[in-house]
Amino acid sequence: MQDDSERFVERDRNWHPPAYAPGYKTSVARSPRQALVSMQHATASELTGPDFRGLRVGPHDNDLLLNFRQDPSQEQGLPVGERIIMFGRVVDQFGKPVPHTLVEMWQANAGGRYRHRxxxxxxxxxxxxxxxxxxxxxxAGWYRFRTIKPGPYPWPNDVNSWRPSHIHVSVMGPAISTRLITQMYFEGDPLIPLCPIVNTIKDPDAVETMVGRLDMARSRPMDCLAYRFDLVVRGELQTYFENQ
Known part of the structure; x- marks a missing residue:
């Protein structure tokens, strides 16, 4: 019997939005002007590494309530905003977990502002x-962060465009050639269907892959709510990624 990992699954080209999407104005300047060129298969090194098990991860690297404070041992000086847990599994197209892979995230604060110049x-x-x-x-492919729910913010796509609350996520997957980037939106956010970036995605099921689901069972009473966000890194059911 053929191993699932060796089975070819053709990518659904209708799953991802077109490179040129005038409603999302930034795409006009970034879209290619010439036909894309097919590249050869990745090299063996790109398909088999890196191995992150030796990566030194600090005790608070996944806890954004503590990792930017001068003295994380002190309870004073916590970030302002709604405390949340973001968690999920990284799996491949056949549901197999991707263990020991690097998951990175970045976000705006509770007021909707990034720490960026x-x-x-x-x-x-x-x-x-x-x-x-x-x-x-x-x-088993599980990851977990504790953080603050980011606020929405305006951006100059048109007169009154606002980004929904979201958290950017980078996941390396099983190899460096599968490194992908996406965003997690929050279930029930009324700004999601109004966002010009979201509206470049025509398949509603693709949009749903970017929505974190409220999980009361994983929430901590009198502390924080939890949102589950699973990531499928390749194949016909992969999460929509913003760098594709």
Whole structure:
């Protein structure tokens, strides 16, 4: 019997949006002007590594409530905002877990502002919130972050465009050639169907792959809600990724 990992699954080209999407104005300048060129298969090194099991991950790298504070042992000076847990599994197209792979995330603070020199939104920076984290998946492909729910923010796509609350996620997958980037939106956010970026995706099922689901069973009473966001890194059921 053929191993699932060796079975070829053709990519559904209708799953991803077109490179040129005038409603999302940034895509106009970034879209290619010439036909794409097919590349040869990746090299063996690109298909088999890197191995992140030796990566030194700090004790608070996946805890954004603590990893930007001067003294994480102190309970004072916590970030402002709604405390949440973001968790899920990284799996391949056949549901097999991807263990020991690197998951990175970055986000705006509770006011909708990034800690980035080019972000000039009038919301204030939070002195106790850096907005970045990382972790490795465990043997079963699970990852987990504790953070603050990011706020929505305006952006100059048109007169009154707002990005829904979202968290950017980078997952390496089984090899460096499968490194992919996406965003997690929050279940029930009314800004999701209004977002010009989301509206470049015509398949509603593809949009659903980017929505984190409220999970009351994983929430911590009197502390924080939990949102589950699973990531499928390749194949016909893969999560929609913004770099494709």
């Amino acid at each position: 080019n972000d000039n939104y009038l919301a204030p920076l939070d002195p106790n919130f850096g907005g970045v984290g990382r972790c490795l998946t465990d043997e």
